[in-house]
Amino acid sequence: DTAVSQTPKYLVTQMGNDKSIKCEQNLGHDTMYWYKQDSKKFLKIMFSYNNKELIINETVPNRFSPKSPDKAHLNLHINSLELGDSAVYFCASSQAGGYNEQFFGPGTRLTVL
């Protein structure tokens, strides 16, 4: 009964490829997020969606395109992968409203060779 799940957990790919990471939450939340954690463990917001609408796009290159087919899913598609994209990507969800706990998924470790 995983609350926030991501697939795949590990992703190794070559520069220039296109890849997707999927995220699903079964908590009935309206809001979902993507965060990036770099090699120094620094966590930074990339996107947030509320009721399938984009709320935050935090100066992320347009090679990154989130897609929310429904409130329970927020997928991340990355075009033309670069070495600097290597990181751990976390999906999270919360009830609508900034004062609600954000529940994080287990992360996807992306390695670009």
Add this chain to the structure above:
Amino acid sequence: GESVGLHLPTLSVQEGDNSIINCAYSNSASDYFIWYKQESGKGPQFIIDIRSNMDKRQGQRVTVLLNKTVKHLSLQIAATQPGDSAVYFCAENIGGNQAGTALIFGKGTTLSVSS
């Protein structure tokens, strides 16, 4: 850039000791603060939160203190256990109660507990 930071990147304690992890924030508009615990290979896990209209909040073995005058946040863990070993992050919300507001995370403190 980041507006939340931690004073120490690492903290080593003995089992049974009390641990104190500190965090400084710079945005006066922040009104909601959260502590997260991240174990190796896992996502951040919520520990405790506090609104800016409070200066102290207690949970099970954890206490968060907020000093708005000096923009300082701390997490106290009582009777630290080996299972508490993890990276601890403070985070702030500067967007109020708007839907989709993101958290701004600090750099994290690695807590190591030896038995």
